[in-house]
Amino acid sequence: MDLSKLNPPQREAVVTTEGPLLVLAGAGSGKTRVITHRIVHLLDKRPNGLLARNILAVTFTNKAASEMKERLVHMAGPRAQNVLVCTFHAFGAEMLREDIYRLGWPKKFSIADQGDQAAIIKRAMRERRIDDREFDPRKVLGLISKAKNAGKTPEPLGEGLGDDYDLIAHMVYEAYQLSLKAQGSVDFDDLLILPSRLLREHEDLRRKYTSRFRYILVDEFQDTNQAQLDLLKLLASGETRNVCAVGDDDQCIYSWRGAEVRNILSYDKYFPGGKEVRLEQNYRSTQVVLDAANAVIAQNPERKAKQMWSERKGGQRIQVVSAPTEEDEARYVAQEISRLVAGGIPPDEIAVLYRVNGQAHPVEEALREKNLRYEVLSGSEFFDRREVKDVVAYFKLIANPRDETSLLRIINVPARGIGDVTMERLVAHARRDSVSLWGAMERSESYEDLPAGAATKVREFQRLVERYRESYEHGHLAQVTRQLLEEIGYKDDAKSLTSSQASAERKLASIDFVINSLETFEKREGPKASLLTYLNRLSLDTRQEEEEAPGGNKAITLMTIHASKGLEFRVVFFIGMEEELMPHKGMQGEAQNLEEERRLCYVGITRAKEALYLTRSAMRVKRGKEVPRTPSRFLDDIPPELVEVLDLDAPRKGPPTAQEQNFFANLKERFKAPQAGGGVAPRVPGGGEGPSGPVSSPPGTARAVR
DNA sequence: TAAAACCTCGTTTTT
DNA sequence: CGAGGTTTTA
Numbered sequence: 234m235d236l237s238k239l240n241p242p243q244r245e246a247v248v249t250t251e252g253p254l255l256v257l258a259g260a261g262s263g264k265t266r267v268i269t270h271r272i273v274h275l276l277d278k279r280p281n282g283l284l285a286r287n288i289l290a291v292t293f294t295n296k297a298a299s300e301m302k303e304r305l306v307h308m309a310g311p312r313a314q315n316v317l318v319c320t321f322h323a324f325g326a327e328m329l330r331e332d333i334y335r336l337g338w339p340k341k342f343s344i345a346d347q348g349d350q351a352a353i354i355k356r357a358m359r360e361r362r363i364d365d366r367e368f369d370p371r372k373v374l375g376l377i378s379k380a381k382n383a384g385k386t387p388e389p390l391g392e393g394l395g396d397d398y399d400l401i402a403h404m405v406y407e408a409y410q411l412s413l414k415a416q417g418s419v420d421f422d423d424l425l426i427l428p429s430r431l432l433r434e435h436e437d438l439r440r441k442y443t444s445r446f447r448y449i450l451v452d453e454f455q456d457t458n459q460a461q462l463d464l465l466k467l468l469a470s471g472e473t474r475n476v477c478a479v480g481d482d483d484q485c486i487y488s489w490r491g492a493e494v495r496n497i498l499s500y501d502k503y504f505p506g507g508k509e510v511r512l513e514q515n516y517r518s519t520q521v522v523l524d525a526a527n528a529v530i531a532q533n534p535e536r537k538a539k540q541m542w543s544e545r546k547g548g549q550r551i552q553v554v555s556a557p558t559e560e561d562e563a564r565y566v567a568q569e570i571s572r573l574v575a576g577g578i579p580p581d582e583i584a585v586l587y588r589v590n591g592q593a594h595p596v597e598e599a600l601r602e603k604n605l606r607y608e609v610l611s612g613s614e615f616f617d618r619r620e621v622k623d624v625v626a627y628f629k630l631i632a633n634p635r636d637e638t639s640l641l642r643i644i645n646v647p648a649r650g651i652g653d654v655t656m657e658r659l660v661a662h663a664r665r666d667s668v669s670l671w672g673a674m675e676r677s678e679s680y681e682d683l684p685a686g687a688a689t690k691v692r693e694f695q696r697l698v699e700r701y702r703e704s705y706e707h708g709h710l711a712q713v714t715r716q717l718l719e720e721i722g723y724k725d726d727a728k729s730l731t732s733s734q735a736s737a738e739r740k741l742a743s744i745d746f747v748i749n750s751l752e753t754f755e756k757r758e759g760p761k762a763s764l765l766t767y768l769n770r771l772s773l774d775t776r777q778e779e780e781e782a783p784g785g786n787k788a789i790t791l792m793t794i795h796a797s798k799g800l801e802f803r804v805v806f807f808i809g810m811e812e813e814l815m816p817h818k819g820m821q822g823e824a825q826n827l828e829e830e831r832r833l834c835y836v837g838i839t840r841a842k843e844a845l846y847l848t849r850s851a852m853r854v855k856r857g858k859e860v861p862r863t864p865s866r867f868l869d870d871i872p873p874e875l876v877e878v879l880d881l882d883a884p885r886k887g888p889p890t891a892q893e894q895n896f897f898a899n900l901k902e903r904f905k906a907p908q909a910g911g912g913v914a915p916r917v918p919g920g921g922e923g924p925s926g927p928v929s930s931p932p933g934t935a936r937a938v939r
Numbered sequence: 940t941a942a943a944a945c946c947t948c949g950t951t952t953t954t
Numbered sequence: 955c956g957a958g959g960t961t962t963t964a
Contacts, residue, residue: 294954322954347953366947366960421954489952589951645940652940773954795952817951833952856949856955 253507255500256479260839261517285315289446293453295774325424339417344772357408376402417635425460432467443471454480458491519548530835554848557882562850567599581787582803610792634671647726711752794837805841810849812863
């Protein structure tokens with residue numbers, strides 16, 4: 234492998250193989266390159282007879298993991314196949330799959346998603362006579378999750394009870410935990426906590442894992458939480474402490490999910506005696522983009538100061554655009570994109586970024602109007618659809634009969650005459666006899682308070698589930714599922730429950746999508762495919778299967794800033810640069826985390842390679858009412874000489890002088906501005922009515938990209 | 940028990 | 955405005 238193509242700090246990060254190493258990798262500094270080179274370097278050098286299987290690389294998302302694996306195999310050939318590349322959660326799940334029985338869970342455990350978790354909390358609250366309308370179960374869940382991640386067991390949570398929510402969380406914590414276990418389920422936090430427990434409590438396991446993983450790499454270290462750090466420390470507690478953490482404290486954007494910037498800021502405390510390398514050369518963006526990003530992030534007090542620089546001097550100035558309304562903003566973006574695409578920018582080099590998913594809608598509409606292909610990368614929206622959840626609940630119940638949450642969800646879907654009353658009674662029996670709900674159902678006939686008809690229906694349902702459990706063992710997953718849905722008449726039921734034709738079709742499409750994804754999974758996994766492995770994959774990796782673009786059509790990407798982490802685009806539209814949106818005003822009551830919002834802004838800006846648009850609107854319709862909007866405070870941090878302002882409202886009202894003055898002022902500024910090398914030509918206000926006919930770019934910037 | 944009318948409330952961000 | 959859930963009614 235050729236190390237000469239790396240810059241000196243990069244090379245140092247690659248060849249410093251022994252002992253703890255912290256790589257502070259600023260945005261666009263070739264972080265992924267360093268990680269892959271480091272792994273290949275290890276494989277080449279084979280210190281102490283090291284094998285690929287002795288290396289563990291942990292990434293933040295599954296997507297990042299599979300991409301990294303691909304790159305490794307591409308660079309180092311098949312010998313890289315045995316390097317384990319996965320997320321912390323997937324790693325934990327894998328550990329638990331083998332040894333969770335040692336902690337008292339059934340071997341075939343299932344993973345509870347947020348919906349399941351919320352349902353369990355809700356149930357626990359009701360049993361304690363706590364009104365789940367007055368107190369949001371998801372908020373309670375958040376507190377419990379926080380406590381779990383901080384390593385607190387149900388007992389010590391009682392200290393320093395603050396408000397009602399703390400009290401409720403305390404009251405419900407233990408019940409939640411027990412209920413989860415009784416159902417043979419674990420939640421996402423358990424995927425990190427239970428493996429740590431296994432390592433702590435079982436000497437043989439600790440030996441097994443620490444001797445296997447002699448070189449550990451962690452990417453996106455700034456977004457690790459307490460539980461992940463604990464697990465990492467345990468994995469590195471053997472003879473070797475070769476932990477290489479790569480990250481950027483300025484890009485910590487998941488503290489709402491428990492990420493601790495502290496992990497990276499105090500790395501030396503957790504892994505003493507290590508080295509620290511800083512990667513400060515940016516290979517991605519122009520200096521203009523970088524200067525703007527630096528100016529924004531510089532306002533944050535607690536950080537490891539980095540001075541990012543780029544060889545791409547100058548660059549296209551940043552377009553700061555204000556529109557009268559949200560629709561105008563969207564139309565401007567679409568108009569501008571269509572112009573850029575016509576000018577030769579590939580659509581997949583353009584991204585529209587926003588703070589919250591809801592902001593995508595107007596843009597989608599505007600893009601459709603212009604017949605521009607786009608793709609919305611929205612997290613788990615698909616798996617949140619009711620039909621999908623229902624079908625998945627059938628899977629979960631069939632794979633794990635103890636899964637009470639799934640059972641209660643679908644016992645009467647489609648309606649089969651088993652109502653709430655029946656189920657409540659059965660739950661009561663189950664609790665009293667300390668058996669699972671499924672077990673209580675098996676005894677339905679013996680309960681006095683159940684009408685014979687109800688008992689019959691319950692038993693019938695159980696036979697159905699058991700029959701299919703058998704079928705899934707032997708048959709094709711997708712095929713059996715089709716049969717199951719046919720038998721229970723799910724599709725007809727979904728259709729009849731809906732009013733409009735369109736939404737009925739959407740529902741049927743989601744169901745087909747599940748079956749298709751099942752089919753794809755089966756094809757890929759071969760004989761290893763089972764309902765349980767499918768479910769595990771599903772809950773860990775919410776990625777939708779890549780849709781093959783017909784005709785290799787490239788699409789514009791729409792996504793949240795969170796989803797854009799690690800990606801880069803030649804042109805970025807960062808929309809909604811307004812107070813309360815960027816920075817986002819947190820949930821009422823909770824104070825917003827301004828530093829994190831600033832980092833978010835920084836991450837968004839640094840996605841841009843050549844051109845950056847920061848757009849906002851002066852008015853937004855909220856709950857049917859028009860609300861005036863204030864420009865984001867982050868805009869004020871960007872030095873004016875980097876910026877070109879465009880007000881889409883200006884041409885409409887008043888004499889054109891102000892706007893024209895602005896125009897000429899801009900023109901003058903532009904001649905002074907550092908000259909771009911192959912930038913993207915922005916459009917300049919034409920004085921027409923909003924986005925309309927094309928206007929030729931003024932001199933100085935009219936240099937379209939190839 | 941199931942369908943119809945009727946409120947309510949408003950989504951950060953995702954493994 | 956519209957989805958989601960809850961209460962009311964047949």
